[in-house]
Every structure is written in structure tokens, then in C-alpha cells.
Amino acid sequence: MNAYSESRPEFDFIDWIKKQVTLRPEVKLGIGDDAAILSHQPNREWVTAIDVITEGVHFTSETPPELIGRKALAINLSDIAAMAADPVAVFLGIVLPKSCGRAYAEQLYAGIFEMANEYELSIAGGDTNSWSGPLVLNVTVMGTVEQGKAILRSGANAGDWIFVTGPLGGSLASGRHLTFEPKLKEAKILAQHFHITSMLDLSDGLASDARHIASQSGVGMIVDTQSLPIHTDVNPDLPEAERVQHAMSDGEDFELLLTVSPEEGERLLSEGIQLGVAVTKIGECTEEVGMKLQSGDALIDWPRGGWEHEV
Incomplete structure (x- = not known):
């Protein structure tokens, strides 16, 4: 001293x-x-x-x-x-x-x-x-x-493919929300090698967060329930509809949700793993505004869910 x-x-x-x-x-x-x-x-x-x-x-x-x-x-x-x-x-x-x-x-x-x-x-x-x-x-x-290279929520276009960087659901119940790794490495690879039109991190749940991109970009979204990567932390014995609800709404997954053109999407699927980032295509952006789920041959309403902040 x-x-x-x-x-x-x-x-x-x-x-x-x-x-x-x-x-x-x-x-x-x-x-x-x-x-x-x-x-x-x-x-x-x-x-x-x-x-x-x-x-x-x-x-x-x-x-x-x-x-x-x-x-x-x-x-x-x-x-x-x-x-x-x-x-x-x-x-x-x-x-x-x-x-x-x-x-x-x-x-x-x-x-x-x-x-x-x-x-x-x-x-x-x-x-x-x-x-x-x-x-x-x-x-x-x-x-x-x-300068000018930040990826925003507002750049998605009708026809863009929607991707997620990892499985969803069960984060809170399993404690994964305390130990996850932020996707800094994956984001850097994506930004350097692909033209990403919009991106955000899934903190409040896909059901809630995807609306931000849709609203700020002026597009709709259709997500295929059969394409959703559901985390092993979600009970496999639950009915499929409940497992999808967990993947959509549990929140605190902290995966990246992103959109790219179909051409970039094809390239991302073929080259992403070799570059060090694995992604799953879960849907497409639409010209018609609105949020829908594709369940088999049926289009159903987007569920309410995810974390809602009371203010």
C-alpha cells in the first residue's frame, strides 16, 4: 500500500x-x-x-x-x-x-x-x-x-432459406443455458465465406425471436417442423408435437438463426462443415407476411411461445 x-x-x-x-x-x-x-x-x-x-x-x-x-x-x-x-x-x-x-x-x-x-x-x-x-x-x-459489415436482422428477402447452427430445446431444464459456448467462431466463418442476409441469436426461443427478422425485414416465414433439429435434452418419449413445442419455445439456446439466398444456401450446405460450421435448413422466407409452420402437408399457425419480457 x-x-x-x-x-x-x-x-x-x-x-x-x-x-x-x-x-x-x-x-x-x-x-x-x-x-x-x-x-x-x-x-x-x-x-x-x-x-x-x-x-x-x-x-x-x-x-x-x-x-x-x-x-x-x-x-x-x-x-x-x-x-x-x-x-x-x-x-x-x-x-x-x-x-x-x-x-x-x-x-x-x-x-x-x-x-x-x-x-x-x-x-x-x-x-x-x-x-x-x-x-x-x-x-x-x-x-x-x-465498417458496413455488421449483419442485421433487417436484410432477409423473400425466397431466402432459413438456417440454425444447432439443436434447440431443453436448455433451461438441463442447465445448458449456463454452460453454452457463444457462436463467435461460427459467426466469423459465416461472415467471411458466405453472404448472410440477416442473423440473430436465439435467446428467447425460435417462436419469439424469428419474428424479429420477419418483422424488420418485411417478410413472412415458413418453418418445417420435420427439419427442426431438436436437442437431446428434450425428452425423446414426448409426443412429437410437444418436442417441437420445446424446440420452438424453451429459449436460451443461444444458437444463431440466419438467412441466405437459395444459391448461398446450397453452398453453405455443401461447404459449411468443411469450413467448421454445421447448419440445418429449417425453412424459407416468404413474400406474404406472416409466420407459419409446415407440418407434413399442412400449414399451421405459428405458435405463441418463447420468453416474453413483462414491462
Whole structure:
């Protein structure tokens, strides 16, 4: 301790965090001042994602703190992946229950450090507080993407094929929502080798999230229930209609949903696995606005489902 420092638990904790952080070149000033200073290379632009997760909604009081910290960062990285961006820095706002001590906070950060180190981004700042309520984490991730190259939800066209990067359903019940890997590698391969017209990450469930692309692109969608990849976490003994409902509505799969032209779709199916990304075609975008499921020879109404945020 130097002559100007004061030993206080809050400052000691900040110093503990700071000692474990590696700064990327883009982070000119990180933890320790009133604000961080970031820069980026020419012809790059910032992409920013923010998520809040809360005890009792996104995890339980029994969830290990390392997994809570891991998930808090992973879901933001999933948003960065959906824009085909590269993560750079993370800012953390954490409100701890007063019943949790320093050891719990360190375990929480251990999960955050694990993800930050794996994906080479810097913890550049934040704030920690305590209150009499449940644990709340507010995470902001900043990344960069080549100017004009971010993949949006609004670019799908009628006739585009719809793909998903992995199986859906059962994430919450199995605990997979705590341990998933954000699809940063897959997004980078897709963006580099194929013309992706729209993309998002499936956080609230296919039944809910697919509507965002359809609405913002001004298209309809038909998804074939027989083509849906249903995760093994969904009980195989359930009737097929219930298994489809789980795949559509459980949420927190954090796979990528994307659209491409039929020509690019053929190429994606033939070359994707060799490049390191496996995808499944699940449907097509239509000129007629509206959401439908293809079940055998029948077109049925798109189900309500997925996570609905009450505001």
C-alpha cells in the first residue's frame, strides 16, 4: 500500500480485479479512473450489447456463482456474434445481496474471467454495489466490426432459406443455458465465406425471436417442423408435437438463426462443415407476411411461445 492509498474492502476488491485483467490494444485506459478510454482501428466501427440477468429469472439462488458470472458474459458475447463482430471490452455492473461476502464475489468473477480470457476481451470497468434484494448483473460488451459489415436482422428477402447452427430445446431444464459456448467462431466463418442476409441469436426461443427478422425485414416465414433439429435434452418419449413445442419455445439456446439466398444456401450446405460450421435448413422466407409452420402437408399457425419480457 502506498502513502496515498486507503485500505477499504471496496478498493481492495477493485485492486484484486485490476491485477487479473489483461488490456487489449484498443483499451487505452481501463479500471481505475472515472471512465475508460477505448479506440479502434480505421475502417472499424463499434458494436455494443447490453444484458441484465437477475436471480429468480435467469438463474436460481442455488446456481454456482462461477456459472452465473460465466453466463452473464456469454449471453452478451452471443449478441456480439450475431452481429458478426469481434469482442473487445466488457463493463460490469453487479449488485450483490448483502448476505454475500467477498469469497462469493470472487467466485462470481472467476466465471467472468474464464470467459473473458477464452475470448480475449478486456474487463475495462464497471461498478459493484450491495443491497437487500437478489443478485443482479448488468453486463455491457463492446466489439468492433469492419465498417458496413455488421449483419442485421433487417436484410432477409423473400425466397431466402432459413438456417440454425444447432439443436434447440431443453436448455433451461438441463442447465445448458449456463454452460453454452457463444457462436463467435461460427459467426466469423459465416461472415467471411458466405453472404448472410440477416442473423440473430436465439435467446428467447425460435417462436419469439424469428419474428424479429420477419418483422424488420418485411417478410413472412415458413418453418418445417420435420427439419427442426431438436436437442437431446428434450425428452425423446414426448409426443412429437410437444418436442417441437420445446424446440420452438424453451429459449436460451443461444444458437444463431440466419438467412441466405437459395444459391448461398446450397453452398453453405455443401461447404459449411468443411469450413467448421454445421447448419440445418429449417425453412424459407416468404413474400406474404406472416409466420407459419409446415407440418407434413399442412400449414399451421405459428405458435405463441418463447420468453416474453413483462414491462
